[in-house]
Amino acid sequence: MSVVKKQPVSIVKLKNMKENKDPITMVTAYDYPTAALVEQAGVDTILVGDSLGNVVLGYDSTLPVTIDDMVYHTRAARRGAPNTFIVADMPFMTYHSTVAETLNDVRRLMQEGHANAVKMEGGAEITLMVDACVKAGVPVLGHIGLTPQSVHQLGGYRIQGKTKEDADRLLQDALALERAGAFAIVLELVTDQVAAYISERLSIPTIGIGAGAGCDGQVLVFHDIVRFSPDYREKRFVKTYADIGTTIREGIQSYVQDVKTRAFPAEVNSFRAEDNVVEHLYGPGKVEVR
Template identity: 70%
Template sequence: MAGKHPLNIVKMKKMKQAGDPITMITAYDYPSASLAEEAGVDVILVGDSMGNTVLGYDSTIPVTVEDMICHTRAVARGARNTFIVADLPFMTYHGSIDETLRTVRRIMQEGHAQAVKMEGGAEIAATVQAIVQAGVPVLGHIGLTPQSVNQIGGYRVQGKDERDARRLLEDAQALERAGVFGIVLELVTEEAAAVITETISVPTIGIGAGRKVDGQVLVFHDILKYTPEYREKRFVKTYADIGEQIRTGIAGYVSDVKTKAFPEEKHVFAAEDGVLDSLYGKGKVESRS
């Protein structure tokens, strides 16, 4: 977007205080990032959801640091005036702090992100604090955490009972104390998300977390049905069906080539007079025609 000034973590906190909703979308490549920026999105998340969405995996777990760097760098080239957050992949922040900081440094320096996102609550608070103290903004992520999907028993809504809702609140508070600039709440009941949002001072960004959060994030491919076989999700609103348009367009191309309707005269480049004669000889050209 021409003349757009990118957000920063201070502005995002002011947006929460002013009740100005934050818009976030995932993007994984140059064209989608460019289009998202032109549309006025506040924040782009380069999520490890690329594993499911663009790399063909069944989960986010196989996504590597190299994958994240490559895709984040492409997004950064496409959205130079948008705040970009990159996920830290599976098991890259559960070892030593030195190893974690090396990974963060690579994603920031080579991927050109402005911040990183980490899944987990109180159990990763010390690591979050170390990264923040090193000068890197961190976005938290609690509720359904896809990297832990095998441990939590599948894609289940979080915060349905009092015990689970209290756990989420405690995790959010631990992350706030550790210095996160915001927290993604994924597949969390609206009631639990509302309490967390009211309790902590940093913005909450919901995905399937209801209406009482400080912002929303959805996957680029979900809101546009940009996928071979789209699965409806209750928490997603779709705004276009480009998947069907793509299929129709490519099928039309295949049909035109098969029936020789493409290329037409207007798609052909003509050589100067006499070129064929000089290449093949006049007699051979006439015999070929």
């Protein structure tokens, strides 16, 4: 399959895609090679998510991820995908203090990380910060439903929108984020019917993950799409398109076996000196050590 070259999207184009019923594609990327591959594949948008805490840094949640981590990984992703719209996550507790502190961390993601936009988890309770960022000229992607930064408050990774009260709360949160100026909203682990209804009610795009086909776009974690993990766990809302984890492990096992049996490096993998160098090292008449 050839490399796909596309013009980078903007928040205006994303809204037009919703209106034209052109599904938006988003994939996470946390480093240079991953972002480069994602851009070459023709993905509309890249999310440098704080999920890097789980899949790259080895934490058991997103909570330990810092603003320094996000700046570092966003900058690396930008080098790999210079022509893709990149959204960077605001990590845990970086937008729950003062507006000044929030804007400073946003500034770092934009100036140092070279992000095009930031993402914040939460509903009506974060609209003050969303509004402040938008007024400062920063596009904000909202995120409701399962919000991993609030996993302890939610009581675990639970499906959202299973009751009438929950559905109403999600809708009100989505509308509040839209009024505050968010350019789109991620709906995570929300029941299909509720996610579809919210998508119909909003004028801005919704991007689903485990939220059914009624959203205006979809996002998946790179490591889930290609099953790149030493201890991969099946997820109902994920479709695996490649299994590079197994391929990588088997490749490295073959390398270890070749080294142990001295099959690698072979002569084709080595470089030979001139004959007089061998004679200089070993002396006249000495047999070259191979």
